[in-house]
Amino acid sequence: MKYVAKNWYPIIDKDKCIQCYQCVNFCPHDVYTIGDDGYPDVVNPDNCVEFCRGCSKVCDNEAITYFGDRR
Numbered sequence: 001m002k003y004v005a006k007n008w009y010p011i012i013d014k015d016k017c018i019q020c021y022q023c024v025n026f027c028p029h030d031v032y033t034i035g036d037d038g039y040p041d042v043v044n045p046d047n048c049v050e051f052c053r054g055c056s057k058v059c060d061n062e063a064i065t066y067f068g069d070r071r
């Protein structure tokens with residue numbers, strides 16, 4: 001069963017992101033798109049599966065953290 005997060009979703013640190021798009025290509029839930037600035041944008045945060053962390057695992061630069069982990 002897929003647990004969709006309402007208060008837990010990825011945040012991209014654009015200072016660390018190298019625009020490799022591994023997160024965009026990895027996510028099967030359409031959480032991301034590529035923004036006008038060339039960086040991944042979280043456009044569907046409600047599609048994120050709670051505690052999946054798959055996109056952060058494929059990010060070689062550790063540019064992804066999660067809202068909800070920051071309590």
